[in-house]
Amino acid sequence: MWKNEWSNDLSANGTKNETFRLGVILITKLQDNINKDGVYEPIVSKRLESLLGISGVAIREIVHELRKACYPICSGRRGYWYANSVKEIEDTVEHLNYRAYSMLEVSKYLKQTASEWRESIEADKVGERRVVQSELCGVR
Numbered sequence: 001m002w003k004n005e006w007s008n009d010l011s012a013n014g015t016k017n018e019t020f021r022l023g024v025i026l027i028t029k030l031q032d033n034i035n036k037d038g039v040y041e042p043i044v045s046k047r048l049e050s051l052l053g054i055s056g057v058a059i060r061e062i063v064h065e066l067r068k069a070c071y072p073i074c075s076g077r078r079g080y081w082y083a084n085s086v087k088e089i090e091d092t093v094e095h096l097n098y099r100a101y102s103m104l105e106v107s108k109y110l111k112q113t114a115s116e117w118r119e120s121i122e123a124d125k126v127g128e129r130r131v132v133q134s135e136l137c138g139v140r
Contacts, residue, residue, distance in 0.1 A: 042079035
């Protein structure tokens with residue numbers, strides 16, 4: 001979705017209007033955060049939360065929608081910022097991919113844990129034995 005379509009898509013109802021309004025404010029805050037050399041500087045999430053009066057979850061949701069609408073919002077350990085270069089966008093993509101792969105890896109282990117719990121519970125004919133984490137992990 002391109003930038004000019006974002007406002008049309010988000011103006012369908014009140015919630016989306018509010019998301020759009022906050023998105024415009026967030027973009028403005030990021031674009032206004034320029035150093036003396038004309039380089040956009042990061043703003044930490046807590047500062048954006050304070051400036052916009054919303055939660056970190058809401059900040060992430062708005063950034064998500066803005067990125068889908070092709071706004072070049074970068075992020076990293078130092079916060080969120082409007083892209084200064086293609087390299088910064090590529091670095092953000094790499095950072096997001098790393099986080100996604102990491103979450104998938106954790107998901108794999110949780111799935112394995114759920115499977116082991118299920119097998120342990122099914123093996124217990126009485127159904128009253130409690131599954132203890134140390135048993136699942138092989139620690140005695």
